[in-house]
Amino acid sequence: MKTFPTAAAWCFGILFISVSLTTTGSSEVQVVGSAGDDIILPCSLKPSVSAEDMTVQWTRLNLKAEKVHLYLDGRVSNEDQFPSYKGKTSMFNEELKNGNVSLKLNRVTCSDVGSYRCFIPTPRQETTVQLIVGAVSQPVISVLSCICVGAVSQPVISIVGTKDWGVVLKCESGGWCPEPEMEWLDSSGTILHADGPPEKHRDSEDRYAVRRHVTVNQTDTNRFTCRVQQQEINHLKETEIHVPDDVFPKSQVGLIVGLSIAAAAVVVLAAFAGVYKWRTADSVL
Numbered sequence: 001m002k003t004f005p006t007a008a009a010w011c012f013g014i015l016f017i018s019v020s021l022t023t024t025g026s027s028e029v030q031v032v033g034s035a036g037d038d039i040i041l042p043c044s045l046k047p048s049v050s051a052e053d054m055t056v057q058w059t060r061l062n063l064k065a066e067k068v069h070l071y072l073d074g075r076v077s078n079e080d081q082f083p084s085y086k087g088k089t090s091m092f093n094e095e096l097k098n099g100n101v102s103l104k105l106n107r108v109t110c111s112d113v114g115s116y117r118c119f120i121p122t123p124r125q126e127t128t129v130q131l132i133v134g135a136v137s138q139p140v141i142s143v144l145s146c147i148c149v150g151a152v153s154q155p156v157i158s159i160v161g162t163k164d165w166g167v168v169l170k171c172e173s174g175g176w177c178p179e180p181e182m183e184w185l186d187s188s189g190t191i192l193h194a195d196g197p198p199e200k201h202r203d204s205e206d207r208y209a210v211r212r213h214v215t216v217n218q219t220d221t222n223r224f225t226c227r228v229q230q231q232e233i234n235h236l237k238e239t240e241i242h243v244p245d246d247v248f249p250k251s252q253v254g255l256i257v258g259l260s261i262a263a264a265a266v267v268v269l270a271a272f273a274g275v276y277k278w279r280t281a282d283s284v285l
């Protein structure tokens with residue numbers, strides 16, 4: 001296996017391109033690159049007509065579509081570009097006349113992970129519409145994902161202490177990229193309400209370490225699971241803990257029940273003693 005010189009190269013960028021055209025059905029292409037590389041997100045007009053005077057809109061399909069690159073009526077128009085793409089995007093000027101509107105992303109990192117859309121609004125001229133309809137107006141989606149090649153650490157659970165009548169648990173895991181999610185679950189798989197959002201920080205190698213606390217109360221099983229996952233690449237690691245009964249603080253209910261039983265026992269004993277005394281006194285008479 002190849003060893004990569006830079007720490008950033010621990011993350012691989014994997015490019016999945018799924019192009020669906022109404023006329024030709026669908027096709028899928030997969031391109032692999034590593035972080036730090038310049039990556040090309042492919043998109044081209046079919047049949048290949050010149051895109052030199054057209055509008056091509058590249059967006060990243062995040063929560064709000066981020067404007068990655070805009071080629072408007074024949075010129076680059078990046079005033080509204082999302083800040084993290086400043087100076088990072090370009091199209092191939094010499095290729096536009098061949099209908100090649102691929103986007104070059106310089107020095108990709110794990111934070112570039114996501115789905116990208118190449119969109120060419122149908123041009124107005126009727127002749128052009130006929131020529132390119134069915135292909136051009138279809139957005140092309142490229143999905144850029146990122147996985148770690150090095151070891152992702154198995155989540156580690158520790159018991160931190162007690163709070164009220166519950167036990168505070170901590171889960172930690174490192175070496176992740178892209179950014180993972182961390183959840184606490186009970187033994188039936190229900191997501192527990194954690195003590196706060198996950199705390200994440202990036203180490204020197206651009207990987208994420210994540211930590212999250214939860215306060216749990218006693219259950220039938222006392223089993224709890226910490227799950228770390230990267231949804232977009234379907235990657236998941238889990239660790240389970242069994243918290244022994246005696247770690248939980250003795251609950252107030254237990255205390256009250258215990259005291260009541262003790263009190264009842266005293267009363268019963270006293271009553272017996274009374275009866276006995278009375279009986280013995282009786283027999284003496």
Ligand SMILES: *[C@@H]1O[C@H](CO)[C@@H](O)[C@H](O)[C@H]1NC(C)=O
Binds near residue numbers: 040042044092095102
């Ligand atoms: C578009 O142009 C780039 C740069 O020359 C090239 O790498 C890529 O293969 C071209 N795409 C197509 C579909 O021709």
